[in-house]
Amino acid sequence: MSDALTYTNKDLLAILHSTKAIAMVGASPKWNRPSFFAMKYLQEKGYRVIPVNPGAAGGEILGETVYANLTEIPHKFEMVDIFRNSAAAGPITDEAIAVAADKGIRVVWMQLGVINEEAARRAEAAGLTVVMDRCPKIEFGRLHAELSWGGFDSGIITAKRRRVRLT
């Protein structure tokens, strides 16, 4: 991940806790693809994940209908998670900006390795929050101490006891 792009734990938690539905652009129906891993994990954590993939539109992934683009999704969703390359993230971000008011989009999140500074500037100018070069699954796991179970450095130092309850 890029060291230059740093986000505070507080801001990332605020995004993850205020999001209920995520449009995942580039979601794959193949069970051993990274996007499938992330979608399954986020569903298990209580998010509704709406797959967007023109090649698989009309089908289903993990019980959710696949749409060809963001515009066709007939639900509200707060986050667009971009599982495509950095160049493709440009037009997807522009579509997110165009339908943001209609769909309730507040966050454009680009996956690990996906960085598009120009698209990020356009989204931020339109009032959206942008995260790049991160995975929401990994960040959710890191901020809730699950990443630590695998022996990874979460970067979290605290003497506070985590509450185990519905929030």
Next chain:
Amino acid sequence: MKSNKTPGFETRMIHAGTQPEPVTGARQTPIFQNTSYVFHDADHAASLFNLQTFGFIYSRLTNPTVAALEERLASLEGGRGATCCASGHAAQILAFFALMGPGDRFIASNRLYGGSITQFGKTFKKFDWHVDFVDVDEPEAVRRALTDRTKAIFVESLANPGGVVSDLEALAAIAQDAGIPLIVDNTMATPYLCRPFEWGADLVVHSTTKFLSGNGTSVGGAVVDSGRFDWSRSGKFPGLAEPEPAYHGLSFYETFGDMAFTMQAHAVGLRDLGATMAPMNAFQTLLGSETLSLRMERHCANAKAVAEFLEAHPQVDWVSCAALPSSPYHALAQKYLPLGAGSVFTFGVKGGYEAGVKVVEACELFSHLANIGDTRSLILHPASTTHRQLTDEQREAAGAGPEVVRLSVGLETLNDLVADLDQALTAASRVAAAAD
């Protein structure tokens, strides 16, 4: 958004990996002395086995107490993740298991700890893994030893037993040019004295048995991954970058990115090699690591003073300690180990093998045993013990000739340590005189 402030080393050595246990509020990390973990349902079990979610299946792969130590070591080294295992030797197998295939080679320093030389040179051959031992003080010799099948360069930051310091920055540059990782055994230095990732290393291995646990209670090892090496670029590392048949064609590097090595080391390495760290040992090592900086400061101060005493002693031929200005490695120590050159070093007794054995046997306070990095001061005659399996030539290269005595200076009162060595050297001088 601004970045998070990274807490200091001492804060991390006490807190990293060990948040209060959320269910009970237990402040010290519980010893999760259990083998297996309940699944929510069949789908959760499937997700865990597919590596699609984080969690515990079976303690051969991961365990909460061991994971706490792994996160702490990753944090202290400045790495992405760590994999703890049964011993330092297990850590070396685990590191190479991810990188090597039959017929592959790696380059290693010819001044490694004797146990590593034996493992690499003899036992690894049974896997058809081949080592080229090189004098790593000569960068050109390292370059010359590179082949198409060379998969890594392996050195100790501070070598056991001889006060040898590796030029990590120069070696990292050679490894980078060759598209292979630099692996550094950081056991003797610990991350308090040296952090190899800051000099370009890609993997760090530890025997946690030594200074990290610190009290001589618990055998253990660890592989720490920097998360920076691109495992896919060269095509040399199929175990990390190619589809893994045991996980239905998943590629660790594509799926887990900078977490790939640590995921592979648990999900394939520990799963199939089985050299797991026991939770109790992880707990003891967590306890030890909480005082690492304090202990290392005193270890280094005592060791330097003992080395100065020995260097001035008439019965001592030479002292090989990078803390001393007389050491050819003094400049490298100042660069890579600015807080201290560790507490393990060697010296040569006048009178050869017999005198060396006598010094060891005559000590009252130094314990004669085969370990380093204990609170207690330790003494050993490598030629007759740890380096016994080596050839004479290998022993000389490793700094473990017949007259050599190794010390691991502990935390006792300095004057008591000096007095003990002084009387032992006097006893040895009588042996030497009788031999003459």
